Amino acid sequence: MRSINFISKMNGNCDQLEFRMKLNLLNLLNTLVLFSLLATNLYAQNGQAGADESILPNSAIPEGVKFAKSKKFDKAREQFAGALAFWQHYPLAALYLQVLTDLDNGVIKKKEASEMFKAVLEGQKGAYDKAVKRFRKLGKKKQDYFPILLMQADAELNLDNEEAAQVLFDDATTMTTQSVLPLLLRGRFYTTNNEGELAIADFSKALQIEPTSAICLFERGFAYALAKDYDAAINDFTAVAPLHPDWGKSSVVTEVYFNRGVALSEKKKHRAAIRDFDRAIRIKPDYLDSYLNRGIAYRNIKRSTQAMQDFNHCISQNPQFLEAYYQRALIHFARKKYSKAAVDLRKAMELDPGNRKAAFKLAESYYKLGNYRKALTHFNNVIKLDKNYYWAYYWKGFSAQYSKKPKVALVAFQSFLSRAPKRFYKQISHAEVAIQKLKTQVR
Numbered sequence: 001m002r003s004i005n006f007i008s009k010m011n012g013n014c015d016q017l018e019f020r021m022k023l024n025l026l027n028l029l030n031t032l033v034l035f036s037l038l039a040t041n042l043y044a045q046n047g048q049a050g051a052d053e054s055i056l057p058n059s060a061i062p063e064g065v066k067f068a069k070s071k072k073f074d075k076a077r078e079q080f081a082g083a084l085a086f087w088q089h090y091p092l093a094a095l096y097l098q099v100l101t102d103l104d105n106g107v108i109k110k111k112e113a114s115e116m117f118k119a120v121l122e123g124q125k126g127a128y129d130k131a132v133k134r135f136r137k138l139g140k141k142k143q144d145y146f147p148i149l150l151m152q153a154d155a156e157l158n159l160d161n162e163e164a165a166q167v168l169f170d171d172a173t174t175m176t177t178q179s180v181l182p183l184l185l186r187g188r189f190y191t192t193n194n195e196g197e198l199a200i201a202d203f204s205k206a207l208q209i210e211p212t213s214a215i216c217l218f219e220r221g222f223a224y225a226l227a228k229d230y231d232a233a234i235n236d237f238t239a240v241a242p243l244h245p246d247w248g249k250s251s252v253v254t255e256v257y258f259n260r261g262v263a264l265s266e267k268k269k270h271r272a273a274i275r276d277f278d279r280a281i282r283i284k285p286d287y288l289d290s291y292l293n294r295g296i297a298y299r300n301i302k303r304s305t306q307a308m309q310d311f312n313h314c315i316s317q318n319p320q321f322l323e324a325y326y327q328r329a330l331i332h333f334a335r336k337k338y339s340k341a342a343v344d345l346r347k348a349m350e351l352d353p354g355n356r357k358a359a360f361k362l363a364e365s366y367y368k369l370g371n372y373r374k375a376l377t378h379f380n381n382v383i384k385l386d387k388n389y390y391w392a393y394y395w396k397g398f399s400a401q402y403s404k405k406p407k408v409a410l411v412a413f414q415s416f417l418s419r420a421p422k423r424f425y426k427q428i429s430h431a432e433v434a435i436q437k438l439k440t441q442v443r
Helices: 060-069 073-083 089-104 110-122 130-141 146-158 163-173 181-194 194-211 214-226 230-243 251-266 268-284 288-300 304-317 323-332 338-351 356-368 370-386 390-402 406-419 425-441
Strands: none
Touching: 060 073, 060 089, 060 110, 060 268, 073 089, 073 110, 089 110, 089 146, 089 181, 089 214, 110 130, 130 146, 146 163, 146 181, 146 370, 146 390, 163 181, 181 194, 181 214, 194 214, 214 230, 214 251, 230 251, 251 268, 251 288, 268 288, 288 323, 304 323, 323 338, 323 356, 338 356, 356 370, 356 390, 390 406, 390 425, 406 425
């Protein structure tokens, strides 16, 4: 079943030698939930922004719904108000508070409000058919009341009735020009369907109604981030920070700075990338991938001391952090400290025996140490992991040659020639010369 709050997976991770994005926005969407109107499990962002500690963020809305269904509206209002502290909960809590405000103002009656929350509760229990029927019945009586349509839309989505939900969202947006809620919730619906332009348009229209709406700015920033328009996303999140400081420290904001840093690094704008990784670290000091990628950026601008500090920090905080061992090994290797590089690379291989790049660098380290027999063993291991990796054959050839194994060397160089792209003409020439010499030895 679907819900307007769940954002689907998007294209996968960046798998590059230099830049690791273990947790980026795309993966974050698998665990960070934009909560549905009828959700039964609500998970909070860290920090309560001054909310009453007696109101648990993971139970406030379900408890509020129960109170409202039983016509205990003051208690329900207290629960919903507490949930406003969390950006994930805000639209839902604001919608329910709108219903209670309308009740106070005589727009709806107590029985009607109770029936609406009864339908919500049915949805929380998975009885979406019953919820839809109840909302339809209420809608016939209150044809110009947009909160009913928004609640029904979510129930329809949970029944996979996407077209019906779209109509309800559209109708709700035409019923009022004073409230941002229809645009906000339709925007979330568009975000769910990967319709970023439509989502951004709705959030922008909502901001025309309420220019200082922290939730509309945050949601638009999130939509920009999904579209990889990190500059626009950061502009919105920057505007959110003074309005709602805790939201400015959200994991989403961390990810945006992190991802922009990665994108800048890929464009070789390493100093700008470092500034973004710095910001991500300030927001979330325990996010090790920011340290890792900052270390890589430092290494790329020849600031190996700072890079080493970041890799050391990653390993001290997580001794199982394979990539940090690999990156630290590269620093040792560049400093010609091949024994230290080998130590880190052996640890990386211990953590992931199938890691080809670590296996190859380990073999290279032994080659640089002059331990050609050990290098030969490890180049053989690389070939087991990837039989088409031509560089392993190339260096295996030299390792075998220096280990006085001409037959092995000859076969290795021949295997390199059969696999290597023509652009590596220098290495191809070296291999051809070596083959000619080895042929005389083999005879």
